[in-house]
Amino acid sequence: MFNSTSRQVVVVVVVVxxxxxxxxxxxxxxxxxxxxxxxxxNSYRHRLNPIVPGACTxxxxxxxxxxxxxxxxxxxxxxxxxxx
Numbered sequence: 001m002f003n004s005t006s007r008q009v010v011v012v013v014v015v016v017x018x019x020x021x022x023x024x025x026x027x028x029x030x031x032x033x034x035x036x037x038x039x040x041x042n043s044y045r046h047r048l049n050p051i052v053p054g055a056c057t058x059x060x061x062x063x064x065x066x067x068x069x070x071x072x073x074x075x076x077x078x079x080x081x082x083x084x
Contacts, residue, residue, distance in 0.1 A: 040069060042054050042055060042056065043064040
């Protein structure tokens with residue numbers, strides 16, 4: 001049904017689509033972090049549900065902000081808020 005050239009084209013298209021999907025996911029997370037509307041932030045979750053504490057779970061400071069995600073000892077990434 002497919003010759004080798006058309007199979008190669010299909011493989012390339014699938015790989016490119018996979019890369020595009022990954023880039024969209026990364027871009028979405030960057031937008032969430034920059035806006036402060038990120039599910040990893042307790043301060044954001046607290047705005048949605050006042051029962052959830054708005055403090056950082058590691059250092060118990062309020063509000064739980066993006067820079068705390070990068071300073072957390074549990075998530076040592078080497079990244080800073082400037083990187084996003």
